[in-house]
Amino acid sequence: MQPRHSSGRIALLLHRAVQITMLKTQVNGDRLWQSLMDLARIGATDKGGVRRLALSDLDGEGRALVCRWFREAGLKVTVDRIGNIFAKRDGADPSLPPVVSGSHIDTQPSGGKFDGNYGVMAALEVARTLNETKLRTRAPYEVAIWTNEEGTRFTPVMMGSGVFAGAFELEYALAQQDLDGCSVQDALQRIGYAGDAQVGGRSFGAYYEAHIEQGPVLEDMGHTVGVVTGALGLRWYDLVLTGQDSHAGPTPMRLRKDALLGAARIIEGVNRIALDGQPDARATVGFMQVSSNSLNVVPGTVRMSVDMRHPRDEGLDAMEAALRALADNVATAIGLGAQVTCVTRYAPVRFDAGCVTAVREAARKFGYRHSDIVSGAGHDACYVARVAPTGMIFVPCEGGISHNEIENAKPEDLEAGCNVLLHAVLASAGMAA
Ligand SMILES: [Zn+2]
Numbered sequence: 001m002q003p004r005h006s007s008g009r010i011a012l013l014l015h016r017a018v019q020i021t022m023l024k025t026q027v028n029g030d031r032l033w034q035s036l037m038d039l040a041r042i043g044a045t046d047k048g049g050v051r052r053l054a055l056s057d058l059d060g061e062g063r064a065l066v067c068r069w070f071r072e073a074g075l076k077v078t079v080d081r082i083g084n085i086f087a088k089r090d091g092a093d094p095s096l097p098p099v100v101s102g103s104h105i106d107t108q109p110s111g112g113k114f115d116g117n118y119g120v121m122a123a124l125e126v127a128r129t130l131n132e133t134k135l136r137t138r139a140p141y142e143v144a145i146w147t148n149e150e151g152t153r154f155t156p157v158m159m160g161s162g163v164f165a166g167a168f169e170l171e172y173a174l175a176q177q178d179l180d181g182c183s184v185q186d187a188l189q190r191i192g193y194a195g196d197a198q199v200g201g202r203s204f205g206a207y208y209e210a211h212i213e214q215g216p217v218l219e220d221m222g223h224t225v226g227v228v229t230g231a232l233g234l235r236w237y238d239l240v241l242t243g244q245d246s247h248a249g250p251t252p253m254r255l256r257k258d259a260l261l262g263a264a265r266i267i268e269g270v271n272r273i274a275l276d277g278q279p280d281a282r283a284t285v286g287f288m289q290v291s292s293n294s295l296n297v298v299p300g301t302v303r304m305s306v307d308m309r310h311p312r313d314e315g316l317d318a319m320e321a322a323l324r325a326l327a328d329n330v331a332t333a334i335g336l337g338a339q340v341t342c343v344t345r346y347a348p349v350r351f352d353a354g355c356v357t358a359v360r361e362a363a364r365k366f367g368y369r370h371s372d373i374v375s376g377a378g379h380d381a382c383y384v385a386r387v388a389p390t391g392m393i394f395v396p397c398e399g400g401i402s403h404n405e406i407e408n409a410k411p412e413d414l415e416a417g418c419n420v421l422l423h424a425v426l427a428s429a430g431m432a433a
Pocket residue numbers: 104115116149211379
């Protein structure tokens with residue numbers, strides 16, 4: 001005779017069954033790779049990269065292909081007024097805010113196949129896996145494609161996610177023009193992605209973005225997954241040293257006001273400021289204009305850039321103070337004028353502790369070698385983090401090279417990152433028994 005189960009016991013058994021299915025669930029790495037390769041054909045370059053500038057005809061083609069895949073996966077597609085695309089899979093409880101994952105599919109002029117595209121394809125692969133395994137999440141799940149992350153055709157960078165997060169106004173973004181005078185609004189209309197949904201103003205249960213690291217750290221450590229805890233803050237400075245142009249022959253060494261000599265000491269000092277702040281600090285002099293820039297003239301003026309990055313505001317403040325002191329000391333010693341102006345600043349980003357833990361736990365569950373990492377580059381997730389609990393997953397890319405046609409990543413690493421994404425999404429969205 002069959003034992004009679006109470007409905008509570010049946011519910012418990014069902015819940016266990018769901019948990020076991022969930023524990024075993026893995027994405028299809030081959031399908032993920034194939035989708036990346038198929039998408040990379042649109043705007044493919046001779047050297048194996050991709051050129052698909054934001055809101056170009058090719059971007060339109062890429063969007064159309066991915067939206068077709070969304071619909072084939074049963075997702076409901078909406079487009080907002082800045083052209084961000086959201087593809088929704090219903091959850092058991094429609095009153096819950098969606099758990100969202102995505103990235104961008106626009107590329108650099110000579111970009112690679114993986115930057116951004118991986119985050120969107122991984123998020124789509126999560127939806128396909130949920131469909132295949134018939135897993136039902138409690139919260140809805142959405143895949144997002146953010147408009148114009150790269151910012152090469154239209155500035156500012158991370159435009160779609162920036163407007164979504166309220167970093168800048170919609171009207172301002174729509175009015176931005178490319179070098180030919182074409183506005184974002186016109187470009188959106190041309191390719192058919194000037195949507196009518198309101199930009200932002202709704203909450204996410206969580207946002208996850210998978211991305212190639214774009215740096216060499218994971219590869220160097222032999223790790224498969226980076227648990228991204230936040231992103232470096234950034235400050236850019238214009239530094240002008242003013243001395244005096246004078247003849248290289250008649251002017252004795254002790255009577256010179258050599259601005260380039262000052263610049264040399266500042267480059268060395270800027271490097272030292274970063275070295276003194278290891279492992280967090282980064283500082284770079286990447287641009288310089290020398291005047292008169294003539295073989296036999298003591299240089300009278302140098303204009304240079306300083307790029308400083310640190311994961312904490314206090315760190316950036318300390319670096320800025322050190323830079324100003326350095327410029328003063330160098331200028332006094334050589335008899336120069338020194339002017340330091342901060343021209344751009346982004347505050348450091350700290351991702352949500354719950355999302356970071358979900359990513360770390362998922363990596364642990366699969367036994368992937370992983371470590372905490374801070375993003376050195378900006379991502380859509382950095383803006384989304386202002387309005388939603390956010391986490392990121394990094395996977396290694398070959399030689400740490402990105403924004404380059406030779407950008408490359410291993411299928412097994414991409415699959416691992418996608419498995420981590422799947423389980424982080426499940427942890428946040430919850431399972432319907
Ligand atoms: Zn990117």
